Amino acid sequence: MDQRDKDAIREIVGQEHFSDELIDLVSYSYDSSDHDHRPDCAAYPADSEQISRIMQLANERGFAVVPRGAGTSLAGSAVPINGGVVLDMVRMNRILDIRIPDRQVVVQPGVVYADLQKALAPLGFCFPPDPASGKVCTLGGNVATNAGGIRGAKYGVTRDYVLALEVVLPDGRIMHTGTKCMKSASGLDLTRMFVGSEGVLGVITEITLKINPMPTASRTALASFETLRQAGQAVTDIMHSGILPSVLEIMEENTIRVLRENYGADLPDVAALLLVETDGYTDAEAEYGMQKVVAAFDANQAKTVSQAKDRAEAEKLWAIRRAAGSVAGGLRPNNLSEDVTVPISKVPDLLEGIQKLMEGHKYPFVIFGHAGDGNLHPKIMFDGSDPEQVKEVHQIAEQMFKLTCGLGGTLTGEHGIGLAKAPYMRLEHEEMAMEMMRLLKRTLDPNNVLNPGKMALDD
Amino acid sequence: MTSEKHPLLEKFTEQIQHCTRCGFCQAHCPVFGATGRPALNARGKMLLLKEVLAGKIDLNQELVDSLFQCTTCASCATNCPSGVDVPAIIKAARKEMVGLGTCHPAFTGMNQVLDDYDNIYAEDEPEDFDRERGGKAEVVYFIGCVGQYREEDATEAALDLLDHLEVDYTLIDEVCCSGVLEDVGFSIKPALAEKNIERILATGAKTLVTGCPYCYRTFNGKEIYAPLREAGLEILHFSQFLARQDLGVSTDLKVTYHDPCDLGRHCGIYEEPRKTIKALAPNFVEMPSNHANALCCGAGGGVRGAYAKNSLAMARKRLAEVEEVGAEILLTECNSCVHNLANAKLRAQKFQVMTTAQFIMELLED
Numbered sequence: 001m002d003q004r005d006k007d008a009i010r011e012i013v014g015q016e017h018f019s020d021e022l023i024d025l026v027s028y029s030y031d032s033s034d035h036d037h038r039p040d041c042a043a044y045p046a047d048s049e050q051i052s053r054i055m056q057l058a059n060e061r062g063f064a065v066v067p068r069g070a071g072t073s074l075a076g077s078a079v080p081i082n083g084g085v086v087l088d089m090v091r092m093n094r095i096l097d098i099r100i101p102d103r104q105v106v107v108q109p110g111v112v113y114a115d116l117q118k119a120l121a122p123l124g125f126c127f128p129p130d131p132a133s134g135k136v137c138t139l140g141g142n143v144a145t146n147a148g149g150i151r152g153a154k155y156g157v158t159r160d161y162v163l164a165l166e167v168v169l170p171d172g173r174i175m176h177t178g179t180k181c182m183k184s185a186s187g188l189d190l191t192r193m194f195v196g197s198e199g200v201l202g203v204i205t206e207i208t209l210k211i212n213p214m215p216t217a218s219r220t221a222l223a224s225f226e227t228l229r230q231a232g233q234a235v236t237d238i239m240h241s242g243i244l245p246s247v248l249e250i251m252e253e254n255t256i257r258v259l260r261e262n263y264g265a266d267l268p269d270v271a272a273l274l275l276v277e278t279d280g281y282t283d284a285e286a287e288y289g290m291q292k293v294v295a296a297f298d299a300n301q302a303k304t305v306s307q308a309k310d311r312a313e314a315e316k317l318w319a320i321r322r323a324a325g326s327v328a329g330g331l332r333p334n335n336l337s338e339d340v341t342v343p344i345s346k347v348p349d350l351l352e353g354i355q356k357l358m359e360g361h362k363y364p365f366v367i368f369g370h371a372g373d374g375n376l377h378p379k380i381m382f383d384g385s386d387p388e389q390v391k392e393v394h395q396i397a398e399q400m401f402k403l404t405c406g407l408g409g410t411l412t413g414e415h416g417i418g419l420a421k422a423p424y425m426r427l428e429h430e431e432m433a434m435e436m437m438r439l440l441k442r443t444l445d446p447n448n449v450l451n452p453g454k455m456a457l458d459d
Numbered sequence: 460m461t462s463e464k465h466p467l468l469e470k471f472t473e474q475i476q477h478c479t480r481c482g483f484c485q486a487h488c489p490v491f492g493a494t495g496r497p498a499l500n501a502r503g504k505m506l507l508l509k510e511v512l513a514g515k516i517d518l519n520q521e522l523v524d525s526l527f528q529c530t531t532c533a534s535c536a537t538n539c540p541s542g543v544d545v546p547a548i549i550k551a552a553r554k555e556m557v558g559l560g561t562c563h564p565a566f567t568g569m570n571q572v573l574d575d576y577d578n579i580y581a582e583d584e585p586e587d588f589d590r591e592r593g594g595k596a597e598v599v600y601f602i603g604c605v606g607q608y609r610e611e612d613a614t615e616a617a618l619d620l621l622d623h624l625e626v627d628y629t630l631i632d633e634v635c636c637s638g639v640l641e642d643v644g645f646s647i648k649p650a651l652a653e654k655n656i657e658r659i660l661a662t663g664a665k666t667l668v669t670g671c672p673y674c675y676r677t678f679n680g681k682e683i684y685a686p687l688r689e690a691g692l693e694i695l696h697f698s699q700f701l702a703r704q705d706l707g708v709s710t711d712l713k714v715t716y717h718d719p720c721d722l723g724r725h726c727g728i729y730e731e732p733r734k735t736i737k738a739l740a741p742n743f744v745e746m747p748s749n750h751a752n753a754l755c756c757g758a759g760g761g762v763r764g765a766y767a768k769n770s771l772a773m774a775r776k777r778l779a780e781v782e783e784v785g786a787e788i789l790l791t792e793c794n795s796c797v798h799n800l801a802n803a804k805l806r807a808q809k810f811q812v813m814t815t816a817q818f819i820m821e822l823l824e825d
Contacts, residue, residue, distance in 0.1 A: 026498070333476040
């Protein structure tokens with residue numbers, strides 16, 4: 001990118017919405033992953049027209065364009081690995097329409113997830129997927145990564161709620177996909193193509209989401225198990241019980257130890273904990289679900305079961321789960337955080353497999369995650385300033401991915417591929433599938449200007 | 460990673476490394492809230508410092524607009540999942556930069572002013588409030604620069620209230636506590652500190668009450684002011700002093716309270732101001748962001764002087780919460796907050812902004 005290109009972008013968005021100052025370039029080099037690369041400049045577009053003109057320019061002049069929400073990707077999806085211009089979507093942050101009778105909301109991509117929930121709550125509605133970064137992440141990012149969350153066990157992921165999109169294609173044409181209807185069987189599903197596409201197929205500029213009435217009642221319980229097998233069987237029994245818990249989290253023994261030793265949590269010395277929430281539109285519904293869950297706990301010799309009597313007690317149980325990641329992260333300067341996912345019935349196998357991988361290594365590690373949809377979060381702590389450790393930890397990661405795929409799993413349940421997992425795509429996807437992904441990318445973006453270098457699509 | 464190139468900053472290497480780049484601070488940083496610019500967010504600042512420590516960029520003028528644009532409100536530190544003490548790191552970075560001859564001109568200016576004058580405004584004539592200075596009394600009331608030169612009405616009300624309560628107090632010929640210099644890359648002026656210590660101790664007072672939360676923090680916490688503590692002085696902020704009093708007035712007005720960062724997050728003083736206010740105004744409402752989550756008014760850390768436009772933008776975000784709860788009166792215990800919030804208030808916003816003392820005096824006069 002040269003000065004002419006920068007001037008042309010500045011011309012499109014306006015002086016005060018353009019930057020090539022060092023402090024901005026540094027920020028935009030990073031997201032929440034371990035990857036970084038300097039962009040050439042940053043622009044803050046106001047609307048799809050401006051983005052369209054930038055894309056056209058990018059094709060003419062051959063520079064990269066990288067859309068960015070809050071920059072909280074854990075996979076490097078927002079890192080401008082080929083330089084170019086970062087499109088910070090922050091100005092496109094309005095909630096355009098809330099249509100309760102249609103059960104829909106229309107938002108611009110820069111709307112912060114928590115702000116959407118804040119707007120819906122007084123109306124008794126919510127957008128069910130709940131990514132952990134909800135306080136800061138944006139809906140555009142949620143759609144681009146098909147964000148999940150703790151309540152995925154019952155409520156699914158972002159993809160399940162996207163009805164329609166406005167997208168700026170890599171060549172600058174503006175396209176509308178989907179429908180204002182609750183459902184449609186009309187034509188090829190273009191909406192689904194863009195959800196989870198991590199900004200490589202188009203820049204999302206408007207999103208229509210399905211919303212749900214907010215459940216008003218819930219029950220929370222924490223159970224401990226002497227063996228992983230017992231915990232795993234309890235999860236299976238819950239799956240058979242005829243109800244869907246809204247949350248079904250697992251924490252294994254290393255996590256429990258870290259929480260006891262570094263967070264002062266009053267937890268028994270056991271192999272696994274299950275934190276479960278049931279919810280409903282009536283108290284009776286939530287209570288019924290929890291009774292089924294507790295029955296599964298008892299049938300599997302749970303060592304302890306604590307049922308929260310009220311919201312305050314539930315919060316205490318939740319605080320333990322929420323602390324797991326950050327307390328562990330504090331043990332070393334760096335950490336490798338993954339979100340390997342397997343069929344629910346394979347969760348105990350994956351847990352044991354990872355524990356076995358870590359035997360003989362000196363790195364502290366924890367594994368916790370959403371047993372309710374098979375999505376585990378192993379976290380390995382190390383010192384990133386030591387190249388030996390970096391190498392070793394990445395070797396462990398590769399073994400973890402092989403283990404996961406061997407169990408019929410996927411490299412990532414919710415974080416996305418980005419840069420971090422691109423080298424491992426072939427462990428999961430057959431050559432035909434990789435070729436199909438590249439064909440789609442090449443067709444939509446023949447000059448490879450939009451978020452290039454991601455998801456192994458460039459090889 | 461310790462090259463010894465930046466010793467002050469390198470003391471914080473481990474903390475800076477602990478920043479996992481999660482970006483959660485974007486939900487709390489008032490500068491980011493007002494500008495949407497990630498470079499100004501806590502994470503953005505940590506990224507700059509990570510690159511400095513790694514030798515990728517220099518700690519120079521180009522970094523000023525990020526590293527010197529922080530109100531040090533500590534919302535980030537309060538909410539950081541990794542426990543990174545961003546304000547402490549930023550202060551160290553600023554000292555490092557000043558040592559290298561780089562600074563924001565507003566703060567270089569402030570440092571120069573406090574060499575040439577005894578207050579941050581370079582004023583010559585302090586309002587004397589018609590009160591004795593330098594007498595002997597049980598209590599010495601320390602006004603602070605903002606109260607002395609910019610919020611005289613608020614100070615007048617505080618003094619009137621002390622008179623009404625028949626407190627045996629005296630003022631002194633005070634000079635700037637100069638604590639703010641520690642935040643912006645410089646150091647407290649020993650000459651000024653000596654004058655304050657001497658004049659405070661000369662009053663023979665048992666209690667030092669400050670009108671300003673920042674002076675309170677400085678007198679209570681800074682090494683150079685240890686003689687005050689060693690002399691056995693009880694050091695209080697005015698809100699703590701008021702909480703001990705029985706004021707005997709009340710109102711039906713809907714009142715809310717803004718926690719100043721320097722009183723709240725930095726000192727943990729949340730309940731004393733509320734005790735006084737709730738006794739006065741049973742119809743008290745909390746704003747959505749309160750106590751440890753209070754939104755910074757945008758004035759602190761020198762931002763009001765150096766980045767006035769963004770400072771006022773932050774204040775407006777805070778004022779929007781007053782409107783949200785429908786309060787008629789916004790009270791706070793910091794003259795700097797009053798100053799910035801009152802300045803930023805739109806004509807269309809009908810609520811009033813004042814200190815608790817001003818409010819009490821208004822009620823007493825009715």
